[in-house]
Amino acid sequence: MERKIRVLVAKPGLDGHDRGAKIVARALRDAGMEVIYTGLHQTAEMIVEAAIQEDVDVVGLSLLSGAHMTLFVDVTRFMKKKGMTNVLVVGGGIIPKEDVPKLKKEGICGVFGPGTPCEEIVDFIKKNVKK
Amino acid sequence: MNDLASKVLKGDPRSIARLITLAENNDPKAAKLMKNIYPFTGKAHVIGITGVMGSGKSTLICELAREYRKQGKKVGIIAIDPTSPFSGGALLGDRVRMTDLALDEGVFIRSMGTRGMLGGLASAVYDVVEILDASGKDIVMVETVGVGQAEVDVIKIADTTLVVVVPGLGDSIQTLKAGIMEIADIYVVNKADRPGMEQTVAEVQSLVDISCSGKDRKTPVLTTVAKENKGTKELVDEINKHILFLKKIKQFEDKRRLRYEAELVEIIRKRLMNLIFDEKKLEDTIERLLDQISRKEVDPYTAAEEILGKILK
Numbered sequence: 385m386e387r388k389i390r391v392l393v394a395k396p397g398l399d400g401h402d403r404g405a406k407i408v409a410r411a412l413r414d415a416g417m418e419v420i421y422t423g424l425h426q427t428a429e430m431i432v433e434a435a436i437q438e439d440v441d442v443v444g445l446s447l448l449s450g451a452h453m454t455l456f457v458d459v460t461r462f463m464k465k466k467g468m469t470n471v472l473v474v475g476g477g478i479i480p481k482e483d484v485p486k487l488k489k490e491g492i493c494g495v496f497g498p499g500t501p502c503e504e505i506v507d508f509i510k511k512n513v514k515k
Numbered sequence: 516m517n518d519l520a521s522k523v524l525k526g527d528p529r530s531i532a533r534l535i536t537l538a539e540n541n542d543p544k545a546a547k548l549m550k551n552i553y554p555f556t557g558k559a560h561v562i563g564i565t566g567v568m569g570s571g572k573s574t575l576i577c578e579l580a581r582e583y584r585k586q587g588k589k590v591g592i593i594a595i596d597p598t599s600p601f602s603g604g605a606l607l608g609d610r611v612r613m614t615d616l617a618l619d620e621g622v623f624i625r626s627m628g629t630r631g632m633l634g635g636l637a638s639a640v641y642d643v644v645e646i647l648d649a650s651g652k653d654i655v656m657v658e659t660v661g662v663g664q665a666e667v668d669v670i671k672i673a674d675t676t677l678v679v680v681v682p683g684l685g686d687s688i689q690t691l692k693a694g695i696m697e698i699a700d701i702y703v704v705n706k707a708d709r710p711g712m713e714q715t716v717a718e719v720q721s722l723v724d725i726s727c728s729g730k731d732r733k734t735p736v737l738t739t740v741a742k743e744n745k746g747t748k749e750l751v752d753e754i755n756k757h758i759l760f761l762k763k764i765k766q767f768e769d770k771r772r773l774r775y776e777a778e779l780v781e782i783i784r785k786r787l788m789n790l791i792f793d794e795k796k797l798e799d800t801i802e803r804l805l806d807q808i809s810r811k812e813v814d815p816y817t818a819a820e821e822i823l824g825k826i827l828k
Contacts, residue, residue, distance in 0.1 A: 413602065413606045416602045416603040416604045418598075418607060418626075419604065419607065422614075423610070425614075429618060434617060434624075437625060438532065439536045
């Protein structure tokens, strides 16, 4: 039986910088995962609906505008509301160190800042994927 | 009936998504569930959309879905993108063009990687069509990978096949070749606001004039600008007309039979492949034979016969 890790890569909010998200998406693809790329300007609701329909194992969020404390947390809270407990959530972007523990507490299990090698993200996902 | 199967029949998105995953992964549980839902399939109109990469298939599908939603129909969309032959991974990016449908409860979108299939479809696509059909979708649209000239498997699954072309991709010789330009029930010239549109329409039209001469139905050639929602309503009308035509000339059942045949062959193919390549006890034999073939001690035909001999015993 063949099992592939499916990852939704999304950019919540209004920031239009998607180079980072695309590079990570490609690295995950090269690591043998199926990456569903949803593009820019997604609301938490849109991200969660897509994650449900695509039955993903992982949701990857990217944000460079500084609104991560609101928008990342919106996504995990909405997921909780929908009862999605077996999906791993990771995030990346310009995220100050002091925000990382707060984000982890809200269910964003992996947080990756600028300069993170892609292999680190791949390994983290492989190790922590829940299903 | 199994709980998951009955939830699929009620249209529950998470159950639909779950069952699709099981089918895609070739999970042994999937076959039993598919048997459960099978009696409730056969109602949806399956539309295949194919064309070269970048021709606007995803955008067109988004606009078609919006048109069907206006008519109160529920829509399922299967968007297929290629799986890497090297890593086995895939980047599935068709959703980017379908953002307008993201929060519509009457629309279910699923992205699939081809996972080794070559005809423009994914191996589990037949299952996914049945699942969306059983879940109450009136329309199921299947978007193939961006195709070249010969990926024509979509006709096996679709009741109506749209071939999307765009201006500027070559001269009239291209339209005369076999393969992709033979399979359309409707031709769509998308991005019709681009220069060269008249010439492309004329070339496709002349192809139709030759290939449909003396036939009951001439394949229509429509123009659209999907990004601006131009021409999509007319396209939906034309798709509906096609189904009525198939039913009138009693070919609808023939088309469906073609799908069931392809589905049956695919199930058997997968099971046979599993029997040979997932079986631990054959692993050593296959490795040994591959070594021998590499050293030219055995030819591949003899090797294949030995392997088949072992499973057919």
